[in-house]
Amino acid sequence: MAILKVIEVLANSDKGWEDATAKAVAQASKSVKNIRSVYLNEQSATVNDGKIDDYRVNVKITFEVK
Template structure:
């Protein structure tokens, strides 16, 4: 039987929410093994001079504990 753990991760990107999500998973994979899924809990964006300058995501990342 597998034991899974869920952690909360925050990430940002100047490109898109999808890119912020990919960056979070890529960075987390450097220290976590067996990542199973990612759930985007919240999305937000920073705005300056009527333009979006940063896309932000708050994710729940699930991985298997060995």
């Protein structure tokens, strides 16, 4: 049986929600090993002059504890 842990990570990108999610995983993987999955919990964006200028995500990252 595997022991799994879940952490919550916030990230942002000026390109899109997918890029923000990838950045969250990349940053978490610098200090967390054995990442198994990522769950996109929440999406939001900021708007400037009628255009989206920042995409934000709140993700849950699951990893195995060894």
